[in-house]
Amino acid sequence: MSSNKGGLDKAKLFSSKELEIATDKYNENRILGCGGQGMVYKGMLSDGRIVAVKKSKTINEGYLEQFINEIFILSQIDHRNIVKLLGCCLETEVPLLVYEFIPNGNLSHLIHDQNEEYPRSWDVRLRIAAEVASAISYLHSSASIPIYHRDIKSSNILLDEKFRAKVSDFGTSRSVGIDQTHLTTKVLGTFGYLDPEYFQSSHFTEKSDVYSFGVVIVELLTGKKGNLDIWIARKEGLSLVFYVVDGRKPFAGYC
Incomplete structure (x- = not known):
């Protein structure tokens, strides 16, 4: 990480004591969410800043690699629609990452939860789509090194106080050479969002994102x-995408 240009220079090193105090000793009441890599807690730093602290679930080499990878990737990124990594803690057995706090949950909640506080107008949805597209375009074409996210999904798109999109969760992301056209890698991602060609060939390209x-x-x-498709596949082997392509109407729409 130290050899990475910019690397940890852009990310503060927090002490374990500092983050323990910030999260009230990782109090259950501070839990914001739980992902594949670890638990995320809401914290308040000594200067009053609200942050999100991600703590690995277990002492696992795979999780450790993903946490280190996220530090490496996010230290190269500066885009208003991508969540900012503020720093990390390297003193503990399990790694800790500290991000800017994003207050309005994620896009999946906005779409699927019956909460009247969430704005669901077409204007809001179009703006969010444009912001995510801008972030993906930046990762592929404008970052110092091209980056494939590899797990774009609604639950990885956070929403700030003005419901602006912030793409998050870069644990499985990979940087690629400028002239590199694809990655040949173990298939990772979320069922339903996976590019079928990637699933069959293990070749991940920018088109997979x-x-x-x-x-x-x-x-x-x-x-x-x-x-x-978690439940449809058992009956017909179809996903939400194939239902749309096939012209079926299993739902009334979102208007």
């Missing part, structure tokens, strides 16, 4: 979950 973004667009249009 675009496919996942397309599923998010369909979610915004229909109000149905992108991983609908």
